[in-house]
Amino acid sequence: MTRAAPLLPALRHALAALLVLVAVMPAMARDADMRTPAGYIVGMELPATDPGMAAHVQREGQKMPVQIGGALFDGDEVVVRDAGAAVTIETVNDRQLRVDATHSPHRVTGALPSGGRFSALAAMIGELFESKPAARTVNLIGRNDETLRLQMGRGAAQRMVPGTRLWLGWQGGAAPFTIEIRAPGEGGAVLSATPATGRSAALTLPSTASGPLVLEVRDSADEAVQVGLLAQADPPPVPAWISEGAPTPAFGQVASALWLLERKPAEWDLQAAALAADAGHYAAAEELLRRLAEGWKPKR
Amino acid sequence: MVKSPFRWIGRLTKPVLIACVIGFFSAFGLADRIAGFSANLGEKDRMVRWSAVLSGATRDAIPVTLIDIDPSTMAALGHPQSAPREVLAGLLSLAAAKHASGIFLDMDTSRPGSPAGDAALAAVLAAYPPDAPPLALARRLGAADQAGNTINALAEQASVLDAAVRGKPNVIWAASVSRIDEDRVVRRWQLSHTTCAPGPGATLPSPQLFAAAVASAHPRPLSDLNAFADSRTQTACAPGTAAASPPAWPRNPDQRAAIAFLIPDGPDLAAPQFITRDGRRVPLFRRMPARALMSASGAVVSPQAVADDLLRDRFVIIGASHAESLDGHLTPIGFLPGALIVANAVATAPAVLSGQPVGPLGATLIALALLGALVAITSRLRPLAAALAVAVAVLAALMALGRIFAPSTASDIVLAALGMVAFLSTIEGIHAIGKDWRARGWRALLKPEKPPAAQPTETIT
Incomplete structure (x- = not known):
């Protein structure tokens, strides 16, 4: 009898755990049937011919087509294969993100808040302690479009090695955009023209390019911004020890980019961005690119 | 009995402490939030939104x-x-x-x-x-x-x-x-x-x-x-x-x-x-x-x-x-x-x-019933407890009425009942002042003074 007494609470706990399990398991099974998405696909830049080859969503081992408005779930991977293709997604953790071949595959995480009366009640009680947001008027002149601004590579003509896949980010302007590389002067020959609906693009400097060129971003309102390019065969003078000493290749790419960004004069900024973009889906590289697009410059 | 010359210190303690607490909160921006809380609570459209x-x-x-x-x-x-x-x-x-x-x-x-x-x-x-x-x-x-x-x-x-x-x-x-x-x-x-x-x-x-x-x-x-x-x-x-x-x-x-x-x-x-x-x-x-x-x-x-x-x-x-x-x-x-x-x-x-239709008379009767329930619940409660009880009762009424009638009708009924509560409180206050007026005159507008605490009876043995 004396040994049996401690068993009673243990049995009670086991029974409680079993009851909890029985109660929770059907709920879990139901949740699997009624998953809450993490977000949606809100834009596509895919070739008209065979878009399925250019990009897809990988879900539980299966390829799903990329479609506008398609739901994305936790664990999905957005895969973009085609160099000129991109998929724009809006998810709970990424907000709005343009996934191109450089940043592919992009793994989706999280789930949208599902709401419900009790979470609504909690949110509303929380609202009581929040001050009201300042109101903003929209007049008929302001069209909510900021001026098109390109802040990367504006310090000096940018040296680039022909054949390099470069990355460009800008702000403002009205989509869609066209990015052109052409010879300087009015009516200069166009070497490449790349369409974009987002505010960044990856494009290749043609291997035949040489000498001074112009890189121009033009929006749908015909506003344009330019930077000067200088195609040259010599690669940038990045010391080999940076990449050799880096713990990972991606880390080495970012470190090399930072080294280039510190050079005077600032003629390797676009080449640095190209290096960072080449690091693939690497958080530090993405952060660097985002800041470069916003106009950040290292103290040289 | 001799009154202490420093008794005013005791009287000032409470307001000074309250001022210190408010000052402390203000230094961290919390006073604005508290003020915003009370303003938000009284906003009619917020009630409409909650009820929705x-x-x-x-x-x-x-x-x-x-x-x-x-x-x-x-x-x-x-x-x-x-x-x-x-x-x-x-x-x-x-x-x-x-x-x-x-x-x-x-x-x-x-x-x-x-x-x-x-x-x-x-x-x-x-x-x-x-x-x-x-x-x-x-x-x-x-x-x-x-x-x-x-x-x-x-x-x-x-x-x-x-x-x-x-x-x-x-x-x-x-x-x-x-x-x-x-x-x-x-x-x-x-x-x-x-x-x-x-x-x-x-x-x-x-x-x-x-x-x-x-x-x-x-x-x-x-x-x-x-x-x-x-x-x-x-x-x-x-x-x-x-x-x-x-x-x-x-x-x-x-x-x-x-x-x-x-x-x-x-x-x-x-x-x-x-x-x-x-x-x-x-x-x-x-x-x-x-x-x-x-x-x-x-x-x-x-x-x-x-x-x-x-x-x-x-x-x-x-x-x-x-x-x-x-x-x-x-x-x-x-x-x-x-x-x-x-x-x-x-x-x-x-x-x-698809809600059950209810006319103005029916809605008024339901609002009156809700008023009666609110008054009965809160009649013996202190103000803070009464406010909490009203809040819980209102939420419960919104959920229950919203299942029977249209949500818009439910919120109309609950808002009408709350309006009646406010009206009843006003009438009660006027009635209490009117009753005191004859005895106290304009002082009926002031809070009644607390009765002096009973002195302990000394037992001489």
């Missing part, structure tokens, strides 16, 4: 997708004066091809656009198949004298699409009219709009009435709608004729129900995000900029490029939120484009229209 969420407005809710001609779309189109009708034609075809449950084109077509655009839209409507999703087009309502109508303030205006949709069984005209209160805030809908002249008269349904009809399980949903419209026209325009039996649908044809504003113009955790429909969890509301459904050339993408979930079995509103549309209104949840007001009304229409 809690009173079952998502019962049988209609999932809505808004295809939004937003500023970015207009920018992509080169800032035209209005949305090009070629684009509207493409979006309409897309929604129909993706098997939307119903479509509402919330665009003014009373004036001609570009010839090519008008022709494209008219061609799509003229070829609109009878088995395509039911479609409602927004009819512009203008000043009465423009149409020679002297009975109603607003009369129907002609549209460039009239000829194209004539005789189409699944294409109707709708009146998207909301009631604007004295403070210029939109809180209530108008379920239908009847004009009695010229001709025998006609009733235009609101988009939410149309959507609820389409969402009903009836095999010919528009026949319900037509029966209701005929009944309204007869009641309004020929009141002396033999009364027909009232239409069986909708159960609660409340012409001016409060709109349950659940869908804001941005992210909002307090709004319900998903509903369960046919065993599936679907988002209550989705908003897609029209730009996302257009290629770089400005043409609408093919149906294959668009996910089924975005449009299939959802009520699709094609509307505008760009500044040039001049269609924005104040609502209890902020400034909303007209298309979003329609989306709110559509999403929550079944809960209102």
Whole structure:
């Protein structure tokens, strides 16, 4: 009898755990049937011919087509294969993100808040302690479009090695955009023209390019911004020890980019961005690119 | 007994401590929050919003997708004066091809656009198949004298699409009219709009009435709608004729129900995000900029490029939120484009229209019963406990009444009961002052002084 007494609470706990399990398991099974998405696909830049080859969503081992408005779930991977293709997604953790071949595959995480009366009640009680947001008027002149601004590579003509896949980010302007590389002067020959609906693009400097060129971003309102390019065969003078000493290749790419960004004069900024973009889906590289697009410059 | 010369120190202790606490909170910005809390608590529209969420407005809710001609779309189109009708034609075809449950084109077509655009839209409507999703087009309502109508303030205006949709069984005209209160805030809908002249008269349904009809399980949903419209026209325009039996649908044809504003113009955790429909969890509301459904050339993408979930079995509103549309209104949840007001009304229409109807007398009696319950609950409680009890009782009443009646009726009843509580408290206060006035004169306005504490009795042994 004396040994049996401690068993009673243990049995009670086991029974409680079993009851909890029985109660929770059907709920879990139901949740699997009624998953809450993490977000949606809100834009596509895919070739008209065979878009399925250019990009897809990988879900539980299966390829799903990329479609506008398609739901994305936790664990999905957005895969973009085609160099000129991109998929724009809006998810709970990424907000709005343009996934191109450089940043592919992009793994989706999280789930949208599902709401419900009790979470609504909690949110509303929380609202009581929040001050009201300042109101903003929209007049008929302001069209909510900021001026098109390109802040990367504006310090000096940018040296680039022909054949390099470069990355460009800008702000403002009205989509869609066209990015052109052409010879300087009015009516200069166009070497490449790349369409974009987002505010960044990856494009290749043609291997035949040489000498001074112009890189121009033009929006749908015909506003344009330019930077000067200088195609040259010599690669940038990045010391080999940076990449050799880096713990990972991606880390080495970012470190090399930072080294280039510190050079005077600032003629390797676009080449640095190209290096960072080449690091693939690497958080530090993405952060660097985002800041470069916003106009950040290292103290040289 | 000698009074202490330092007794004022004791009297000042409490206010000084309170001042110190408030000063401490102010230093960290908390005083503003506390002030904001009390201001927020007393805001009428906040009550309306809470009641919208809690009173079952998502019962049988209609999932809505808004295809939004937003500023970015207009920018992509080169800032035209209005949305090009070629684009509207493409979006309409897309929604129909993706098997939307119903479509509402919330665009003014009373004036001609570009010839090519008008022709494209008219061609799509003229070829609109009878088995395509039911479609409602927004009819512009203008000043009465423009149409020679002297009975109603607003009369129907002609549209460039009239000829194209004539005789189409699944294409109707709708009146998207909301009631604007004295403070210029939109809180209530108008379920239908009847004009009695010229001709025998006609009733235009609101988009939410149309959507609820389409969402009903009836095999010919528009026949319900037509029966209701005929009944309204007869009641309004020929009141002396033999009364027909009232239409069986909708159960609660409340012409001016409060709109349950659940869908804001941005992210909002307090709004319900998903509903369960046919065993599936679907988002209550989705908003897609029209730009996302257009290629770089400005043409609408093919149906294959668009996910089924975005449009299939959802009520699709094609509307505008760009500044040039001049269609924005104040609502209890902020400034909303007209298309979003329609989306709110559509999403929550079944809960209102299927609720148990109750007249003004019935609503007043229920409010009085609720008042009695609140008074009984709080009569023996201190103010803080009474306030908490009232809050809990109000939430419970909203949830319970919202299941029986329309959510708008539930919130009306609860707000009326709260108003009665405030009125009763005022009357009680006046009565107490009146009773004291004879004995204390103007001092009846002051708090009664506390009776002196009883002195302990000393026992001499």
